[in-house]
Amino acid sequence: MNLSAVLLAGGESRRMGEDKAALLFHGTPLWQIQLNCLRKLQPAELLLSARIDPHWRPRDIRFVADAAPSRGPLSGLAAALEQTRTSHLLALAIDMPFMTHTYLRALWGCGALPMIGDRAEPLAAIYPAQAGVDLARVLQGNDFSMQKLTSRLVAAVKLRVVAVPVTEQNLFRNLNRAADLE
Incomplete structure (x- = not known):
């Protein structure tokens, strides 16, 4: 599968109170943890x-501005899908430091949307470039729910669901509050 990867780092971090990307997790900034994870996959391109273009962005990583106005991760994913040069895009959120390249590589082989129970995990998933049209359409509306969007993509057979085993559900934990860093 011809695959690009995008690190979604455009959130407002309202609950955290500061930019999540620069937060240290076990002594390493979240942005560095996540980019290292994605680099291990050796994608065709890394976005x-x-x-805004962060000061910490390594020069070899291509910056893609979130689609305006900001609608959370949907804006970043839509912009990345619009600019990707490959058939598929792996998306990973900045605040999921428990995710491993091993798990993402297994997803890579599936081209899929992880599900925990009946809840999609759209911020560590693989999207076909053709889904960009669907995301652009959602951005023109007034319902920006990633859960509803991914349900529509599954129904349209643009995403394939992969159940996340109980033993791997911890990989999808995200950091929203300072207490989550402990």
């Missing part, structure tokens, strides 16, 4: 989506 960083954010509202």
Whole structure:
């Protein structure tokens, strides 16, 4: 599968109170943890989506500005899908430091949307470039739910669901509050 990867780093971090990307997790900034994870996959291209080009972005990572106005991760994913040069795009959120390249590589082989129970995990998933049209359409509306969007993509057979085993559900934990860093 011809695959690109995007690190979604455009969130406002309202609950955290500061930019998540620069937060240290076990002594390493979240942005570095996540980019290292994605680099191990050796994607055809590596993108960083954010509202503004962050000072910490390595030069070899292509910056993609979130689609305006900001609608959370949907804006970043839409912008990255619009600019990707490959048939598929692996998306990974900045605040999921428990995710491993091993798990993502297994997803790579499936081209899929992880599900925990009946809840999609759209911020560590693989999207076909053709889904960009669907995301652009959602951005023109007034319902920006990633859960509803991914349900529609599954129904349209653009995403394939992969159940996440109980033993791997911890990989999808995200950091929203300072207490989550402990």
